[in-house]
């Protein structure tokens with residue numbers, strides 16, 4: 001059975017993977033109707049498997065947040081059968097209630113981005129989706145349980161302000177975001193969380209506090225009688241990142257035992273009920289025409305074969321689709337086991 005959980009991480013997390021902190025097999029980028037996704041890895045741990053997607057590519061910060069193909073990334077994970085996405089995100093705190101090196105399970109988002117595509121349904125009148133709860137409550141609870149089990153210092157709430165970047169905020173902007181009710185600053189969660197909702201997936205985020213937002217002063221954190229200098233802040237952030245493999249491993253175990261109460265899998269139900277879209281999510285999108293030379297043609301089952309490692313033009317693993325794409329029959333032995341109201 002394929003993993004049902006995926007982690008989307010940035011460059012610090014990918015560096016860990018590159019250094020061998022994960023047992024991982026590179027699956028590579030995946031072709032989707034929205035272009036190529038970022039590279040995907042299949043990771044193994046003692047307590048379960050999961051996918052890892054490197055948000056910014058494999059060569060440092062080669063893709064700044066404005067140019068990440070968020071739609072392809074979310075689509076590719078959905079295509080692989082992922083139902084729960086955990087975003088691993090660096091953040092800067094807008095107030096001193098958050099400690100550098102500690103974790104935060106984000107509870108809400110203020111979207112201050114302006115150059116990203118925020119929906120799968122451009123010019124289609126779809127994507128009118130309620131944004132409360134913004135993050136999956138069951139997955140957030142599982143993250144909190146995991147961090148507690150790992151003796152991590154964390155807060156179970158925090159309002160994340162997603163800015164466009166790549167430049168950092170000005171002091172006046174930081175003051176504005178704080179006045180909005182923002183508590184953490186980052187560049188990653190929007191539109192990921194909104195796109196995951198459009199594909200009826202559970203999504204939640206673990207943030208780690210790497211520094212404080214720009215204040216326009218030379219203030220340095222003062223803890224336990226000592227000033228925490230820039231090097232001290234970086235060491236704290238690095239220590240937080242290095243616990244990622246252990247946290248994800250533990251999360252695999254926690255999720256197996258989690259009985260979900262969320263409704264993420266029905267977030268598009270109102271559009272389905274009105275007849276605007278069908279209940280098979282794959283029929284919501286136009287598929288790109290494959291080049292004639294590269295097309296392997298239909299298989300004996302009537303389903304077009306893969307065009308690369310993983311992209312399934314029809315219904316994916318664990319199910320078969322009828323020739324007219326109107327009916328999906330669960331494969332023998334497939335069960336719903338995580339974060340479903342029906343589980």
Ligand SMILES: [Zn+2]
Pocket residue numbers: 136137138139201202203260262263264265339
């Ligand atoms: Zn959920």
